[in-house]
Amino acid sequence: MPLVKLTAAGIEPVETVWTRLGGEDAVPATGAVLVPLARWQAEKDSLLARADAVGVWLAAGETADSISGDLDRLTVVALDFPAFSDGRAYSTARLLRDRFGYRGELRAIGDVLLDQLIQMVRTGFDALDVKAPVSGAAVTVETIQAALSRYSLVYQVAHDPRPPVSALRRRLAAGGQA
Amino acid sequence: MYRYDEFDHQVVRERVAEFSDQVARRLSGDLSEEQFRPLRLMNGVYLQLHAYMLRVAVPYGELTSGKMRRLAHIARVYDRGYGHFTTRQNIQFNWPKLSDIPAILRELAEVEMHAIQTSGNCIRNVTTDAFAGVAADEIEDPRPWAEVLRQWSTFHPEFTYLPRKFKIAISGGAQDRAATFFHDIGIRLVRAESGDVGFQIIVGGGMGRTPRVGRVLNGFVAKSEILSYLEAILRVYNLHGRRDNKYKARIKILVDALTLEGFRAEVDAEWDRIRGSVVEVPAEEVERIGAYFADPDWQALADNPPELAAARSRSAAFNGWVSANVMAHRVPGYAAVTVSLKPVGGIPGDATADQMDALADFADRYSLGALRVSKEQNIVLPFVRQDQLYALWQALVAEGLATANKGLISDIIACPGLDYCALANARSIPLAQMISERFSDIARQHDIGEVTLNISGCINACGHHHVGNIGILGVDKRGEESYQLVLGGDATQTAAIGDIAGPGFTAEGVVDAIETVIGVYLAQRQTGEPFIDTYRRIGLTPFKEAINAAR
Structure with a gap:
């Protein structure tokens, strides 16, 4: 189950091992952890005092507002997809990025499938914890790259910088290269 | 196009x-x-x-x-x-x-076609008036905006995994022929007092097990702000629509839960933050798309040419077809023709491959190559010269496509029902066939006049039974197919959800009950009064009493 980070250089596998904690799990002494929102709110000082990285994960029903006051203290926010068919996190991602100006890592976790990666990137995610297919076939940087390159054109303006088709048409009409 | x-x-x-x-x-x-x-x-x-x-x-x-x-x-x-x-x-x-x-x-x-987003919990195919660009009562042609919405909604990254399917219809006519009050979002082109044309936005209409007439969310949204407004609605719905129960997941349930005022407050708060932003489609793109819908080169023709009048007086069958299936065009000398896919005993909306080829040929010969699919499951030829109507009619007769029943009792909307559908409780198609056979006398149909009859094989209401002037809902009653009769529905701007007219019937019984209902209407109607107006004037009771007396 590879975790990758999208950077200007491309798709980079993340070497750090992240432990995702539930509501009751003890915080390990060392190692990077993702904690649920309630734990973060209750224990943020002790969590930040640890030597290793800490991030917060939001369940699908938890809102961007609930974490907005802490965004400048966080380097990783993860949004959970309890099922790939639950699309709330796409809107939460837009709000974190566009309304609250969050610039840190925004990670997709949970039921993150190859077929949804484009939408994730377009709505502001820059880290993807991609789930392996049921067949057990490996997910690699190449398969992720292939999934992200599936569409060369987009019709809408979203969070990502891709120009929509209407802008390409304008450039073409002005005599430029699309 | x-x-x-x-x-x-x-x-x-x-x-x-x-x-x-x-x-x-x-x-x-x-x-x-x-x-x-x-x-x-x-x-x-x-x-x-x-x-x-x-x-x-x-x-x-x-x-x-x-x-x-x-x-x-x-x-x-x-x-x-x-x-x-x-x-x-x-x-x-x-x-x-x-x-x-x-x-x-x-x-x-x-051939520039696809199956993108024709199902799933995403924004579905945007629909409009089959007479768009043709109807005389149109404020503006809605098709350029329908295409703008098609492009905007195609693979929208944020709104592809919504709580439930999402249907948008847009209409430009004073008469609403796109059922905008029964969509998740209905959009009507309206003219403000200032003369500006913009959009009235209707939200939360729908059928299914919780039928709702859509509610006006905003009386006037400027063209330059339409996409941000729609994105605000969709974002509120995506975040707050229910996902725990698929039967309560449509936007109409969210609007109910928040109240219209509460929902509007959420949408307005969201809209304030993104209003008129880069999400909007640039004006020159709207213009580019609009150019595709420019008028063809019309001939200078007069209405009611002598050939047409002569043919109408010569052939009663042709005359009946013109009365029912031919609609006035905003351009003199032209007409919009509905080709009925509802022959007596046929399957509503079905066309054979040979018929499709024939329709394509007729479109080339008589309608500048253009065709439309109507929400009543018929085909429209939008640009026919009135002096060619008789030739077209003869060609349609030869293909079995000249049924003169548009808007009449046998112009039935029906879902596929239990013959195909995994969700259905009862068959719809055989019932539609029985009704069209019972009312096969076309002169009688013309006498009964304008009435819509819609059949759904289950509560999901794909056959729009809630909004038929006469609606039929198929249910499973202890392993037997049973049919409930619903009266007084209306899919137009005078939108209404039908009233249940008592306990269910067998298939034969419901056909008899429709006869009874029509009998009450014929006895009670005033001169020139269509079924729905009589129903509104006298109410459900006389119909219900007659049905029960005949049980």
Whole structure:
């Protein structure tokens, strides 16, 4: 189950091992952890005092507002997809990025499938914890790259910088290269 | 009509490649059926009772002769020689093999067609008035905006995994022929006192087990702000719509829960933050799209040419067909013709491959190559010269396509029902056939006049029974098919949900009950009063009493 980070250089596998904690799990002494929102709110000082990285994960029903006051203290926010068919996190991602100006890592976790990666990137995610297919076939940087390159054109303006088709048409009409 | 440019072609080609890959991964086992299901649904592939079904998008109901011929070809080569036109202006093929679907999609892409978002919990095919650009009562042609919305909604990254399906209809007429009050979002072009044309936005209409007349969310949204307004609505719905119960997941339930005022406050708060932003489609893009819908070169013609008048007085059958199936055109000397897909004893909305080819030929010969699919499951030829109506009618007669019943009792909307559908509780098609046979006397139909009759085979209401002047709902009653009668529904701007007229009937019983209802109407109607107006004047009681007396 590879975790990758999208950077200007491309798709980079993340070497750090992240432990995702539930509501009751003890915080390990060392190692990077993702904690649920309630734990973060209750224990943020002790969590930040640890030597290793800490991030917060939001369940699908938890809102961007609930974490907005802490965004400048966080380097990783993860949004959970309890099922790939639950699309709330796409809107939460837009709000974190566009309304609250969050610039840190925004990670997709949970039921993150190859077929949804484009939408994730377009709505502001820059880290993807991609789930392996049921067949057990490996997910690699190449398969992720292939999934992200599936569409060369987009019709809408979203969070990502891709120009929509209407802008390409304008450039073409002005005599430029699309 | 709109034509793809290189970019539109590219998007559809990439979609074909993606779905072909998804089918291959399903066949190889890389995707489970559970994982494949939403992906295939997003591309219009359903698993029905007996086979896969493919729903092909006909964006806002517009076809050319070339597209229609390709649909005929697909019906012939990959299906059993027919297709079924739907209430959302699409076409369904009932018997394709999953392994053939990539090839079908390639064939469609060649003629600028696809099956994108014809199902799934995403923004579905945007529908409009089948008489758009033709009707005399139009404020403005809605089709350019329907195309703007098609592009905006195609693979929208934020709104592809909504709580439930999401249907948008747009209408430009004073008369609403697009059922905008029964969509998740209905959009009507309106003119403000200032003279500016913009959009009235209606939200939360729908049918199914919780029928709702849509509520006016905003009386006037400027054209330059429409996409941010829609995004605000969709974002509120995506975040707050229920996901725990699919029957309570449509936006109408959220509007109920928050109240219209509460929902509006949420939308306005969201809209304030994104209003008029870069999400809007640039004005020159609207202009570019609009140019595709410019008028053809009309001939200078007069209304009611002598040939037409002579033919009408010569042939009573032709005269009846003109009265029912021919609509006035905003341009003198032209007409919009409805080709009924509701022959006596036929399956509403079905057309054979040969009929589709014939319709394509007639479109070329008589309608500048243009066709429309109507939400009543008929085909419209929008640009016919009045002096050619008789020739067209003769050609239609030869193909069995001249049934003169548009808007009459046998112009039945029906869902596929238990003959095809895995969700149905009862059959719809045989009942539609029985009703059209019972009322087969066309002179009698013309005497009864304008009335809509809609049949659904289950509570999901795909046959729009809630909004038929006469509606029939098929239910399963202890293993037996039973049919409930609903009266007084209306899908137009005078929108209404029908009233249940007592306990259910057998199939034969409901046909008799319809006879009784029509009998009450004929006895009670005032001169020139259509069924729905009589119903509104006298109410349910006299109908119910007569039905019960005849039980």
